[in-house]
Amino acid sequence: xxxxxxxxxxxxxxxxxxxxxxxxxxxxxxxxxxxxxxxxxxxxxxxxxxxxxxxxxxxxxxxxxxxxxxxxxxxxxxxxxxxxxxxxxxxxxxxxxxxxx
Ligand SMILES: [Zn+2]
Numbered sequence: 001x002x003x004x005x006x007x008x009x010x011x012x013x014x015x016x017x018x019x020x021x022x023x024x025x026x027x028x029x030x031x032x033x034x035x036x037x038x039x040x041x042x043x044x045x046x047x048x049x050x051x052x053x054x055x056x057x058x059x060x061x062x063x064x065x066x067x068x069x070x071x072x073x074x075x076x077x078x079x080x081x082x083x084x085x086x087x088x089x090x091x092x093x094x095x096x097x098x099x100x101x
Contacts, residue, residue, distance in 0.1 A: 050085060
């Protein structure tokens with residue numbers, strides 16, 4: 001059982017692997033940081049804008065997500081979201097956006 005504590009959009013200062021798609025993203029982009037508690041330990045995961053949009057679209061709810069599984073388990077759906085974001089130049093993330101849960 002994982003509890004999400006907090007999530008915040010940051011501009012990365014170093015490369016981070018997105019937990020949703022497993023892709024290593026270069027520094028200087030917007031990513032969503034999710035701080036969560038699992039088995040009494042606090043840890044942070046990074047999510048790219050495509051995975052954030054994908055999550056919002058498919059509403060995965062409480063489903064367990066493994067590293068990279070958003071992209072690996074549904075490559076067509078994930079790339080469709082990516083293409084749409086890139087074509088429209090949409091930003092699904094906004095800097096400083098913060099949600100306390
Ligand atoms: Zn991602």
